[in-house]
Structures are given as structure tokens and as C-alpha cells.
Amino acid sequence: MLKANKNTPIDSQVVQRLVMESGLPEIGKGTIREIVRLVNRIEETTGEKFVRMEMGVPGLPPAQAGVEAEIEALRKGVASKYPMIEGVKELKEEISRFVKLFLNLDVNPEGCIPTVGSMMGSMAAFLVANRNNKSKEGTLFIDPGFPVQKQQVKVLGHEYCSFDIYKYRGNKLRAKLLSYLKTGKVSSILYSNPNNPSWICFTDEELKIIGELATEYDVVVIEDLAYFGMDFRKDFSRPGKTPYQPTVANYTDNYLLLISSSKAFSYAGQRVGMMVVADKLFSRKYPDLKRFYTSDGFGYSIIYGALYALSAGVCHSAQYGLTGILKEVNEGRYNYRDDVLEYGERAKVMKKLFTGNGFSIVYDMDMDEPIADGFYFTFSYPGFSGVDLIEELLYYGISAISLDITGSERHEGVRACVSQVQKSQFKILEHRLKVFNQDHA
Numbered sequence: 001m002l003k004a005n006k007n008t009p010i011d012s013q014v015v016q017r018l019v020m021e022s023g024l025p026e027i028g029k030g031t032i033r034e035i036v037r038l039v040n041r042i043e044e045t046t047g048e049k050f051v052r053m054e055m056g057v058p059g060l061p062p063a064q065a066g067v068e069a070e071i072e073a074l075r076k077g078v079a080s081k082y083p084m085i086e087g088v089k090e091l092k093e094e095i096s097r098f099v100k101l102f103l104n105l106d107v108n109p110e111g112c113i114p115t116v117g118s119m120m121g122s123m124a125a126f127l128v129a130n131r132n133n134k135s136k137e138g139t140l141f142i143d144p145g146f147p148v149q150k151q152q153v154k155v156l157g158h159e160y161c162s163f164d165i166y167k168y169r170g171n172k173l174r175a176k177l178l179s180y181l182k183t184g185k186v187s188s189i190l191y192s193n194p195n196n197p198s199w200i201c202f203t204d205e206e207l208k209i210i211g212e213l214a215t216e217y218d219v220v221v222i223e224d225l226a227y228f229g230m231d232f233r234k235d236f237s238r239p240g241k242t243p244y245q246p247t248v249a250n251y252t253d254n255y256l257l258l259i260s261s262s263k264a265f266s267y268a269g270q271r272v273g274m275m276v277v278a279d280k281l282f283s284r285k286y287p288d289l290k291r292f293y294t295s296d297g298f299g300y301s302i303i304y305g306a307l308y309a310l311s312a313g314v315c316h317s318a319q320y321g322l323t324g325i326l327k328e329v330n331e332g333r334y335n336y337r338d339d340v341l342e343y344g345e346r347a348k349v350m351k352k353l354f355t356g357n358g359f360s361i362v363y364d365m366d367m368d369e370p371i372a373d374g375f376y377f378t379f380s381y382p383g384f385s386g387v388d389l390i391e392e393l394l395y396y397g398i399s400a401i402s403l404d405i406t407g408s409e410r411h412e413g414v415r416a417c418v419s420q421v422q423k424s425q426f427k428i429l430e431h432r433l434k435v436f437n438q439d440h441a
């Protein structure tokens with residue numbers, strides 16, 4: 001509503017009307033999907049294409065081996081059969097191999113479980129990890145983070161707490177974590193690495209702190225590797241060779257990894273991800289689980305309690321699709337990093353376009369290095385809160401989400417996702433940013 005009478009790149013009357021009709025009290029506080037819906041409507045009404053940076057949809061074709069394997073599985077008739085809840089044997093074995101080759105971890109295929117995206121993985125993890133001890137209450141999120149995971153915890157009726165990591169990097173993390181863990185109320189810790197939205201990457205020192213404290217306070221670490229191998233400053237993509245993707249699993253046995261196929265393999269549409277439960281955690285008995293499940297076993301409750309209740313398994317053909325991809329990746333025939341490197345290249349150019357037109361990068365440093373170029377970056381503009389900036393940018397044909405909804409303390413910030421922005425749109429992005437800067441300087 002800020003620009004309604006001005007001559008902005010997108011018809012301001014239309015934007016104003018549709019913003020009002022959206023019924024959202026504050027657009028900038030809308031969820032990712034609410035912003036997607038609003039921008040779709042503005043695009044349809046005005047015929048103008050936005051520079052869309054609100055949602056992390058892969059902007060690349062899917063890994064071909066997955067498509068081929070899925071078609072073959074469908075032809076063989078898997079569609080008529082219920083898949084096993086714990087996943088098809090071949091996939092479990094390939095996940096276990098993947099984890100050995102790219103994380104250098106030994107995990108029994110039993111604990112390598114497909115989920116309907118990492119979204120379902122986190123839901124199932126909360127359902128079990130937050131119920132294994134009746135004196136504990138819920139999840140500690142190391143923020144900023146992926147907003148819908150807090151939504152999951154809320155709909156489950158669990159408690160959560162969170163803090164923004166930026167001021168607690170390195171050694172400072174220990175005291176900060178302790179301040180929560182000492183309450184004795186934390187059942188699980190969740191963070192993503194690389195971090196959505198700030199793109200900071202945890203160091204081994206930090207992962208060690210998290211791991212050691214998780215063991216000491218008997219907390220389950222849910223490590224969300226949605227952007228597996230996408231810290232492009234290093235190459236984690238060569239099977240069986242160092243460097244490996246950093247992980248808390250090197251420092252605790254209380255880990256549960258969520259490895260998404262959505263971004264690394266551009267396989268978001270098939271909703272198939274991997275949950276990897278440490279052997280010791282998988283076989284551990286928690287008597288308090290019996291309040292909700294037939295068994296006190298952690299792994300058993302994940303599969304035959306949580307995943308059974310959620311969907312009774314994962315789309316059969318998608319499991320074969322993921323198996324097909326993993327076979328190629330594990331054998332070294334398909335290097336997923338070569339494909340997704342494109343995101344880093346886009347980020348590099350886009351950040352320059354923003355900073356060249358009066359914007360600043362919000363999470364600009366990763367310890368003592370400038371933040372890497374990856375799937376997301378964060379920005380701000382002087383005089384605007386992130387929430388207001390989201391709304392104002394709509395008049396300029398640019399969509400993003402505010403950091404406010406990610407648990408960030410940087411209320412001036414906005415998250416930009418580079419994946420849907422094609423190189424052919426850079427000129428138009430530059431033009432729109434220039435006009436924005438002229439109008440507000």
C-alpha cells in the first residue's frame with residue numbers, strides 16, 4: 001500500500017488491490033506459500049513476470065537417472081503395490097552407501113529410511129525425538145531457519161525455543177547452547193547446514209560443540225542437510241574422497257540426518273528424501289515412547305509409529321527414482337555438484353546487482369570469511385524493515401520473504417532465493433533495482 005499512486009514497474013493500482021484482497025494483515029509476514037499465491041495473482045492480472053525469489057524451487061531439470069528409473073519401475077507395475085514403510089531394500093542400501101561415500105559414516109541400511117521429502121522426515125523426527133522423555137518439552141532451533149519446521153512443532157503441540165546463531169559463532173556457541181540445555185527441557189536440536197536462509201556454514205568446531213553437548217544432555221540432533229554439498233567453496237562431491245560434507249555425526253551418536261533430494265538432485269517434485277538414523281540411536285530404548293507407540297525402540301517407533309501414521313511409506317516409483325540417482329552418484333558417474341554450481345554463479349551476480357543499487361547483504365560474513373555464494377542470500381535497504389521491504393518490492397516486480405518469519409534477529413532483512421531467477425532476467429532485475437533505488441534514495 002505504500003506506492004499505490006506512483007509510476008512503478010508493476011501497475012501500482014493492481015498491486016494495491018490484490019494485496020488488500022489477499023486478506024493478509026501484513027504481506028511481509030506471509031508464509032512462503034502465501035506470497036507465492038499473491039505473486040501468481042499479480043502476474044496473471046498484469047501479465048508482467050516477476051523476478052521470483054520467494055521460494056526454494058529448484059530451477060534446474062531433475063537428475064535424469066531418477067526419471068529413467070522411475071519410468072522403468074512404473075512399467076514394471078510398482079504403482080499397484082504398497083511399498084514397505086521402511087523403504088525398498090535397494091534404496092536403503094544405496095542410502096547407506098551414499099552416507100559412507102559422502103559423509104564417511106557407517107550406518108546400517110536399517111536406519112536409512114526414505115521419507116516424503118525432508119518435510120516428512122522432520123515431522124516424523126519430532127514425533128519420536130520430542131516424545132522419548134516425558135520430562136522434556138520440545139525442540140531447540142538454531143535459527144535463522146526454515147519457517148515450516150516450527151509450524152510442524154506447533155501443530156504437534158510441542159514446545160520450542162530458538163536463537164539466532166549469528167552472534168554466537170565459534171566457541172561462543174557452547175555457552176549459548178548450555179543456557180538452553182541446562183533447563184533439562186530440550187528433547188531435540190534442529191538446524192540446517194548450509195543454513196537456510198543465511199547460508200552460513202557450521203565449522204567443525206561448532207559441530208563438535210553441538211555433538212558433545214547433545215551427548216552430555218542426551219538430546220537428539222536433527223541435522224537438516226537440505227543443501228547437501230552446496231557449500232561451493234569446497235568440493236564434497238567425489239565419492240569416497242575427502243573433504244566430506246561436515247556433519248555433527250562425527251561428534252555424537254545421537255544424530256538423525258535429513259538429506260533432501262530436492263535441491264542437490266533437483267528432485268523436489270517427487271517428494272522423496274532420506275532420513276538417516278545413527279545405529280546407536282536407532283536401537284536405543286526409551287520407555288517413555290510407550291506412551292505413544294507400541295514399542296520403546298527409537299527406530300521402530302519412527303517407522304512403525306510415526307511414518308506409518310503419516311503416510312504408510314513413500315511413493316513406490318519415487319523410491320526407485322532416488323535409487324537410480326544414488327547409484328549414479330555413488331558410482332561416480334553423475335556429479336550432482338556440477339549441475340547445482342549454477343546457483344552459486346547466479347548468487348554472485350545477483351548480490352552485485354543488489355549491492356550496486358543501495359542494498360546491503362545482511363548475513364554478510366561466515367566466521368571471518370565473506371558469506372559464500374549459494375542457493376540463498378539475505379539483503380536489506382536503508383530505512384525499511386524486512387516486512388515493509390517485501391511489500392514495497394512487489395511494486396517493482398520482485399518477490400522474496402522477510403527474515404522475520406525465519407526466527408532471525410535481523411528484522412531489516414529479506415531472504416532471496418536465486419534458484420528461479422534465470423540469467424536472462426538479470427537485466428530486468430538490474431533495471432527494477434535501479435528504479436527502486438532512485439525512488440527511495
Ligand SMILES: Cc1ncc(COP(=O)(O)O)c(C=O)c1O
Pocket residue numbers: 056116117118119120146192196224226259260261262268272273
Ligand atoms: C532447510 C530446509 N529443510 C527442508 C526443506 C524441505 O525439503 P524437502 O523438499 O526434501 O521436503 C527445505 C526446502 O526448501 C529446506 O530449505
